[in-house]
Amino acid sequence: MSLGIIGCERSGFPALCALGKEEPEIWDRIVEVFPVPCLGGVDEETILRILLRCDTLLLVGCPPASCRNAWGSTLAEKRVARVSQLLEEAEIPKRVFCVFANPNRLGELKARVVV
Amino acid sequence: MSVLQELLEQGVFVVTAEVGPPKGVDRESIVKKCAQIRGFVDAVNITDNQTAIVRLSSFASCLIVREAGLEPVMQLTCRDRNRIALQSDFLGACALGIENFLCLTGDHQSLGNHPEARSVFDIDSVQLLGIFRKIRDEGVFANGEKVKGEVRAFLGAGENPFADPLEFRVFRLAKKVEAGAQFIQTQAVFDLELFSRWMEEIRRLKLHEKVHILAGIIPLKSLQALRYMKNEVPGMVIPAWVEERMQNARDPKEEGVRIAVETIAALRAIEGVRGVHIMAVAWESIVPEIVRASGLFPRPGQGGGEGV
Amino acid sequence: MIVGERKPLREILESLSPYREVLVLGCGACVTVCLAGGEKEAREVAALLRLKGFAAEAASVERQCEREFLVPLREKVPAFQAVLSLACGVGVQTLSEVFPGIPVLPGLNTSFMGAPLAQGVWEERCIGCGECIVHRFGGICPVARCAKNLLNGPCGGSKNGRCEVRPDRDCAWQLIYDRMKALGRLEELFVIQPPKNWGPSRFGAQRKIVREDVRR
């Protein structure tokens, strides 16, 4: 199952790289990596466009409380919720998730990425 | 002149009750309800698809009530009919000898059992009163065309003294009176204090001399009924003490009746209140008891002592 | 502005089922402003359709309700089997008039004429009754904002300034009363408002305006 990842450059992307150093094999599943300044800036179309080329897309970013841009992560969460709902309606098997992580707390990300 | 109007003008403290038509063609149910209250009330209100739930039409029910030997008050709402239908129904009713009309705006259909229905609300209750008055007094329709023949009608309106904005309520009543309301039936009274304040205002504006005010009474059947009304029925104010009494009562029904009777007694003491309108929805059988207990029995005029 | 809402995706997919090549056409006017049918949404829907196996493409025009903006699409549109319009009902119809040969499907439910109260919240303000009377009500329209469009005062259900029909909405008459009170014009509310003339409203016939002075 192929993975796409959009990581915020403040926590998500570094977290991914940190995890990648721990468990290099994750790269074999990851087909897309997009560093972005903040998850809040990722619009639905981008998400769907990337989904074209992978089965699961993870938006990895700062935990909402610590998001530098106040409601960036919260917004991303809402978006993901909306997109997943759209996908469900359209009966498209692909999935999108919001994961909150930074290099010091990889737990959630690990759970999602490592099989 | 309608019996109700006569009594009111004689200064009798009148009693009216409410009868909800059945959700079907079962005329017997109406007859039965009438039988239960005949002789205890001076007139009976027939609701017009109240709470926007489809029922036997008010018009037809009124006729049934008349045959059952009671004085009907026909309710008309602006929810389902435009000014054309309302005027023609009015004329029809008058032609068949129905004389009391209660003009209401009507509950919104989205709270009823056909929420998909399209509402009309072409005119509101005040305008409806105005139109009917013109038909009766000036003999012209809303558009100014002549009406053939002479129309006799006793026009009433509803009012809720407890809804917001409170200060505006009295003036709204004044508007209705100005528009042509001759009697007013109020929302059920529980909060006497609020009500008497409202009445003060009315007396200040001398409205009580222009219009007969009938205070609404709802005998509480149970605590659930109370809770339901308190939470679900819009514009219903029930003070805490009522709830307490119902809660602590050994027999809630009894307590409900007691509260109703006390309220009536208190209302009779208020200057300007010309009668009560008992809305014992789905509990018509209790009306006689209340009327008796309030010392309002026997009723003068038609069918006085009989009935029991 | 006209406020709309995207149709449920299921509905859209259903209506598109007979086609494969679809053009999703956004509108740059009202529906863009109310975040329902702008270029972003068009691309979004197109992306979804592509995921669903359609050959979908997104485009957007300034205003779909005016031919001049649609004519430039003359080359583009015929290349598709159907057009999914994210404009309001007006746009959809203009579109199908300009391209009679191609099925035009609505992707939006046109909801009302309203205003944004906050980011992501819109509320109706006008029903286009054709005869404006807000000046009599302190600038608050009871026709559009009162569930029973009462012109002579609140109904008996108004409580704590909320509407009995939809408790999450203000009682228009509470607002009117407060406003008029603040303006010291309460007595204006005591005069009886005559029945409204619904002739110019949508309850009359389809409405049309012809201005000879500017007509060509």
Next chain:
Amino acid sequence: MQVALFGSDRSLPLWVTEELERMAFSFEVVTPEKTKALLPSSFVVVLGSALLTEDEVAELALRLGVNPLRVAVFPYEEVRDLPEEKCRTLWQGFLRSLVPPKRDVAAFRVTPTRRVLLYPEGDERLCEAFARARIPVVSFPSFVLSRKGVDFHVMPHDIPVGACVLIPSLQEEPPVVLPREVLDTGRVVALERLPQVLGLSSLRKMCVVLLVPSPHPYPEDWERIFALASLPPQGAQVLVLAEEVFVAREGFEEAFRRAREAGVLFEKLPLSRVSLSPSLDMRRVVVTYTPEKDPFPVRCEAHWLVPVSRKTCVLPPFDKVLLSDREVVLELPENPNLLPFATNIPGVFVAWGDVEDLVVTVSRYLEEGSIQEEGRVRVDAERCALCLTCLRSCPTGAIGLSGDLKRCIAVNEALCARCGICAGLCPARAITFEVVHRVLGNHRL
């Protein structure tokens, strides 16, 4: 850090003061009357409406006598009716944006593997330069790149590389078209042949004119051009009409100076402003042009006319490189001295211009990774529908209206936190958010 809350005497809700205290701001509420209370260093926060425009803010700053950049507007009017929690978060975000916290990014920074892929194989100058910088280079005739975090992996060899340098190739473009009759003079020579030609004939009072078009004649040509300075014997007049002079290469500045000292005349102007015609005796070419500085046309008779052929750099075929759906895009600037090393994909560079600069850029990238970004938000007024979504959703209240008619969205760079939220929400896609990687040039998602 002191904050002066301006424009609100009304008792402030708790969330305002509490958050201020939490972030260890000392603050005071000021009004137009008691602006003296302001400390010169203090930050003025206007609890106003998001519709306050930049000009209004500037005007306010003037009134308060503080630097406009120190005045920030928090859209209090819009916010305060929202649920308190939301207010809090917005206010937090806003305050953070006033003093960006020490970026803990540095702590997390991931740096790419210190190895560079040259594609196609680089010349020795390049390899040496990288060797000097102690950056190992690899190159393969055929491979596939796949991104793994900050690194690329060269498949199938599976060698991690931190960066990839594309070496563009040269492509001849059709040279400047010369009028037929000019060619007939037989006085037109190619740059390569010029030395021999000059070597043959006697050069007394001879005039040579070079036409150098842009974009991007490649360094070799410029070396030749600068070399003309040292032409024996003196007396020849050399005039270089160039659209751009290319000096971004080691030693070129120097060569350029020497050439000018030696009397080679460089004239920077678009070749469209040059007109050519044969002289009456058909033995010379009359060159007329109007220099950019003065409006008077200059006329000179060239014994030799040298149209330098136009060459441009094309990237090696990069389609086989798998980098999500983004392919390498390069808009070449008019000025060859400003050739970007970086591409739209972080970690992918292009080798042209000065090798040393390239190596410096790449090694800096390898040290820092692509994390440190400085974004810029651009609003395309033509697409903008003025829905004010951005204005309402900006976490730092950096967006306002500007223009006489208040019909343009204006981004206050001083407040903008470069999060791109507005771009993500814009229904008309009028806002583009660019991440300008330091030293890396642009890339967009």
